[in-house]
Amino acid sequence: MAAWRASGAPKKPEVVLCFKDAPYTIGDESELEQVAGVIKFRKETRKLGLELSFTSEDEFSEKIRDYFEKYLNDRYPVTPGKAGAVVAGGSVAVFESAA
Numbered sequence: 524m525a526a527w528r529a530s531g532a533p534k535k536p537e538v539v540l541c542f543k544d545a546p547y548t549i550g551d552e553s554e555l556e557q558v559a560g561v562i563k564f565r566k567e568t569r570k571l572g573l574e575l576s577f578t579s580e581d582e583f584s585e586k587i588r589d590y591f592e593k594y595l596n597d598r599y600p601v602t603p604g605k606a607g608a609v610v611a612g613g614s615v616a617v618f619e620s621a622a
Contacts, residue, residue, distance in 0.1 A: 539590060540568050541575045541583065
């Protein structure tokens with residue numbers, strides 16, 4: 524994240540970090556620092572809009588599907604009368620509609 528900030532990139536990176544919100548029992552005091560670090564990291568990623576949190580497999584499936592659908596629609600909009608598909612290498616193939 525430090526490298527991304529230092530680059531001065533005008534756009535968000537194309538990454539999302541998924542975290543499952545679930546109860547966790549700390550085994551011993553040696554884990555306290557690690558848990559605190561995870562909480563701090565999640566807070567930072569949330570502020571940057573990079574976090575996707577979920578509580579169950581079903582919720583994860585729904586949220587990640589919505590995330591990818593929005594991501595693809597934002598970057599590769601479909602023009603009425605044309606259908607586009609992303610192909611290997613990131614190029615877009617456009618097909619004319621017979622309508």
